[in-house]
Amino acid sequence: MRYDVATKVVVEHGKEVILKRLVGIEAVEAELIEELPQETVSLRRSDYPLRVRDREGEERIVLLEFQTAWRWEVPLRLLEYQIRYKLRYRLPVMSVVLLFRRREDVAEEYENESIRFRYKVIRLWQMDGGEVLRRKEIWIYPFIPVMRGGDENVFMAEEEIYGSDMERGVKADLLTALTIFSGFRGEEIVRRLLERRRDIMIESPAYEIIKEEGLREGIQRGLQQGMLEEAREMVLEALSVKFGVLPIDLIEEIKGIQFREVLKQLLRAAMTVESLDQFREQLGRVKG
Secondary structure, eight states: OOHHHHHHHHHHHHHHHIIIIIIOOOEEEEEEOOOOHHHHHHSOOOSEEEEEEETTSOEEEEEEEEESSOOTTHHHHHHHHHHHHHHHHOSOEEEEEEEOSOOTTOOSEEEOSSOEEEOEEEEGGGSBHHHHHHTTOGGGGGGGGGSBSOHHHHHHHHHHHHHSSSOHHHHHHHHHHHHHHGGGGOHHHHHHHHHHHHHHHTTSGGGGGGOGGGHHHHHHHHHHHHHHHHHHHHHHHHHHHHHSSOOHHHHHHHHTOOOHHHHHHHHHHHHHOSSHHHHHHHHHHHHO
16 A cells, blocks of 8 residues: 555645644644755655744744654654755754554654754554544544544544535545555455445545555555565664664665565574674575
């Protein structure tokens, strides 16, 4: 499943509500900053950089970074973005991570021998989907599947979106995003939503990624890829905690591993070896 497509849909329609409800900024105006073509080739980009003006007339850049699971390099990426946007716009910059999957040990500060960098983490999995429904915050209803609460919250959100007085195209986008994020809860709920609202979802460009003929394969591939990605990140995190900054070639080699059992062996090795050279030896054995 392409969660990045779903987040783009939600941010484009509901950025002011996201800023108010999730980030704590009451925005009078929020503009999504588009990257220049020449920059996207050589530089990484924040998921959604917003130029925001609040009720007091103060302007700032808010960088929204959506993560399905926490990765060790996220703070460094945020720092890279923060510096770039600070240099370009010379405005205060706020970095925000919106985290979908449960992770208890996520800090909101990165520190090394020369810098200290703070950012905000919004733990969507801790939020109460029922409370979002009670507040009628319809623009963030698509995130309800990753929040606390039963499946009934998801179907209530679906009913309210479908029955709202929004333009049909907007309803199609939000319902499609809701269905995509429902993949976090399993295949069955996705199928039920598709059966109920396919008639309107097909009007959303995002629908292409969940069309019926590719649904089962897409969900399964997404779940498997998610497990592989998480396993890779666990190995990298274990190594970085123990040995600090890792060589790029080692990172790329681990990220290229396609078998979860191999990664499980490497995680055990990462926790027991005394040097990166020893780990490379273990890596050679399990891959060979």
